[in-house]
Amino acid sequence: MDENATGEQAAVQPEPPSYQPPSPQPLSPQPPSRKRRSLRIAALLLAVLLLPLLTAETALRLNYTGDPAPGTRTRHRDALWLGHAWVDGRKSDRDVEALADRLRGTGIRDLYVHSGPLEHDGTLPASAYRKARWLTAAVHRELPGVRVQAWLGDKLASEGPDGLRLDRPATRAAILDSTRSVLAAGFQGAHFDLEPLHSGDRDYLGLLDDLRALTHARGAVLSVAAHQIDPLPAFHSFWGATTGHPKWWSQAYFGQVARRVDQIAVMSYDTMQPLQSLYGGYVAQQTSLALEVTPDGTDLLMGLPFYHENRFGHWAHAETVPAAVRGVRLGLSRTDADRRTFGVALYVDFAATEDDWAAYRTDWVRTP
Numbered sequence: 001m002d003e004n005a006t007g008e009q010a011a012v013q014p015e016p017p018s019y020q021p022p023s024p025q026p027l028s029p030q031p032p033s034r035k036r037r038s039l040r041i042a043a044l045l046l047a048v049l050l051l052p053l054l055t056a057e058t059a060l061r062l063n064y065t066g067d068p069a070p071g072t073r074t075r076h077r078d079a080l081w082l083g084h085a086w087v088d089g090r091k092s093d094r095d096v097e098a099l100a101d102r103l104r105g106t107g108i109r110d111l112y113v114h115s116g117p118l119e120h121d122g123t124l125p126a127s128a129y130r131k132a133r134w135l136t137a138a139v140h141r142e143l144p145g146v147r148v149q150a151w152l153g154d155k156l157a158s159e160g161p162d163g164l165r166l167d168r169p170a171t172r173a174a175i176l177d178s179t180r181s182v183l184a185a186g187f188q189g190a191h192f193d194l195e196p197l198h199s200g201d202r203d204y205l206g207l208l209d210d211l212r213a214l215t216h217a218r219g220a221v222l223s224v225a226a227h228q229i230d231p232l233p234a235f236h237s238f239w240g241a242t243t244g245h246p247k248w249w250s251q252a253y254f255g256q257v258a259r260r261v262d263q264i265a266v267m268s269y270d271t272m273q274p275l276q277s278l279y280g281g282y283v284a285q286q287t288s289l290a291l292e293v294t295p296d297g298t299d300l301l302m303g304l305p306f307y308h309e310n311r312f313g314h315w316a317h318a319e320t321v322p323a324a325v326r327g328v329r330l331g332l333s334r335t336d337a338d339r340r341t342f343g344v345a346l347y348v349d350f351a352a353t354e355d356d357w358a359a360y361r362t363d364w365v366r367t368p
Helices: 003-012 034-063 093-103 132-142 169-184 202-217 235-243 251-258 276-293 321-336 354-365
Strands: 078-082 108-114 147-155 189-195 221-226 263-266 299-305 342-347
Touching: 034 276, 093 132, 108 132, 108 221, 108 342, 132 147, 147 169, 147 221, 169 189, 169 202, 189 202, 202 221, 202 251, 221 251, 251 263, 251 276, 263 276, 276 299, 276 321, 299 321, 321 342, 321 354, 342 354
Parallel strands: 078 108, 078 342, 108 147, 147 189, 189 221, 221 263, 263 299, 299 342
Antiparallel strands: none
């Protein structure tokens, strides 16, 4: 092959094409990641849960506004819960005299003296209230007109295997016998606090029917400590389904209990409210709800927190006596300002401070 020809042929050979990267393709929309979807769902669920709560709390804050009606002060039907030390030998005549000095000039008419607890079978040993006759005589000497009631209670087996069972006829019969015994010891009434008592409990209503017949036959008083009323319709059912502890009673059940007793004292504390204004608004709401279904022949008492704890359900900085009294007066003003069978109940003597007593006297007892 000719060398020049070979070179010419090489010169005319076309150069290989240079590399061209592929043109970018438009990206198709990517679905949101699983994490982002989960966050969005969680945020939506939180909003669904918080909206009713925020709405309810706003309503409570509004419930705390305004001025109580003139004259919404003590009707001299108030009560005080007293600890067990008054009947087990730890108190003396001097203590009764000091208590009398404390209570003179207030609206206290009833003393609920812890004289139990009941045994799970409904019985009550006499040793639990061995100083009852001394106490009742001393109180009547120092405070004529003030009644002394035996405060009896026990844990119910409504949320666990242990406790008192109201569905057992023998247990209810034993409770009646225990009531006869405390009345024979000098008490002028029996005050029952059985917890946790679920809304709609028919055995409890039957027991109250029997207790009312027993106490009235002896000229004595029957009173009970009552759970709070549903702040929203059927809230006890919702709360019970989600927590296993239906804290509230329906308003209708509250009325059924109130019609069977001489006094009903609402335990209007341990409300889970974080601010005084919300707690006071809650008490105002509870007062109105209770007034609507409590007959005029039954004394309705709203509980005041004379104790100071910080735990789930109770914040001492929020649940104060001034907030509770203002709430009571607002609820009374809006619902039945002239009702005479009404008062407050102070819980409890051994935990009370001077500030608690001063607030009770200034905000509730004082007459303008």
